[in-house]
Amino acid sequence: MTQSRMTEFHDVGGAPIIIGGGIAGLMTALTLAPRPVVLLAKSPLGHEASSVLAQGGVAVSLDADDSVDLHLADTLAAGDGLCDAAAARAILAAGPAMIEELVRLGVPFDRDAKGELALGLEAAHSRRRIVHAGGDSTGHAIVKTLMARIQATPSVTLIERVAARRILVEDGGVVGVLANTHCGPVVFPTDKVIIATGGIGALYEYGTNPAGSFGQGLALAARAGAIMGDLEFVQFHPTALDSDSFPLKLISEAVRGEGAILVDEQGHRFMSGVPGGELAPRDVVARAVWKQMQAGHKVFLDAREKPGVDFPKRFPAVTALCKAAGIDPVRQPIPIRPAAHYHMGGIKVDGSGRSSIDGLWACGEAACTGLHGANRLASNSLLEAAVCGRRVAEDIAGGKIKGKSLLRARAERQANAVPAPGPSDPALVRPIVSRGIGVLRDAQGLREAIADLYPLATGETPASDAATVGLMIAVAALRREESRGAHMRTDFPNHASEARRTSLCLEDALAQARENLPEPVV
Incomplete structure (x- = not known):
């Protein structure tokens, strides 16, 4: 039996197809409105998205003693010589306007007693510039808000429980997406695909990303022939809650920002002699924790003195995670270990999110924009996802839709040329x-x-x-x-x-x- 007879073709009128339902994908879809767009989500929207798990906030220079220049300097320092300075500046400069847009959309950012946005401090930042929502539930709050907007936007067609498995390419350009559904393989003819699938943490035994985040967007782009950038740079978060769960639960960087310290089982503070201490760049802290573990020590995050009794109020989500594991962070040190957390590399894109393949864009963690360099500065990722999702949409909005019959014919030819892939499972990897x-x-x-x-x-x-x-x-x-x-x-x-x-x-x-x-x- 031929591929075309086994495979259903779903006519979306040549509309752009967004793969991924995190902040980057949702922002792309909303910005494209009222232009029709199809959003494919492997799981029900709001599940299996790294954005939902993000406890940190959005890094943005808002305070009077802060500036884009200072934010850029911190970003370049963390990136260790590999940031694209021009690309980084452009993304960071868009931060204040993006926060205003998110507030307009309804994101309930935390505010101080004067009603101003509350600004937190995280590792390797020289100023308090982290905007949070719900304390340590920023990602969840943003995704929840954007999801509500998506569901109220008639131009967005949401198709859940669909796993994109191949980008179909002909003559160097995108002609469709081959996906798996519970009814079998389906082809969506289109000449515009946006990959917003998140990261690769689930490639590792210890990771903080959802179990489905093992780089499927990168595999899609790579098999289509796209160029990848800086793939070797994988950030390991130094303080994941040490347990047998998968993914590991994250103990936010902000906990150290409020004074918690790292100790071994004897209470020795092993970061005291390191420049920056517990707030050194993540790679420095992660390696220090890893070396302690390799030497046979157990490692803990001790928040009993700072933030102390205020811990449950300041970090309600982390408190709940700890208590579920039988730990009271006010009275007990929290067992931690490094875990794969964020991928600085990804699909190489330009300032508009375009890849090396005509008709293929990428945004969010799946993309390599040059912002993060060799090591991401804390909380720059949510900003990048929102800003670059908007940029991709603005770039696509000016394009034309090709003839539907031509797209279908080209997609059918390419679908016939590849076997229908089955489900993915990273367990052996x-x-x-x-x-x-x-x-x-x-x-x-x-x-x-x-x-x-x-x-x-x-x-x-x-x-x-x-x-x-x-x-x-x-x-x-x-x-x-x-x-x-x-x-x-x-x-x-x-x-x-x-x-x-x-x-x-x-x-x-x-x-x-x-x-x-x-x-x-x-």
């Missing part, structure tokens, strides 16, 4: 990635990871998409023979003489992987 591409890396571990991931990436199994993303990260990490930001090579512990960003396509990654495979035993 997690131990490989965790072992070889973790907090600390070296050439031997990376080569072993490449050797283990290559057969999975090149096969047609549920693990193939996750393995493809893991393989590309490993190849990029092997190429970067230095330590910079979140990328720490124990065999190359210093900076290279020149800071260079990386670009990689799937074809090149597979070729380099083959060069690093072990010689067959004769």
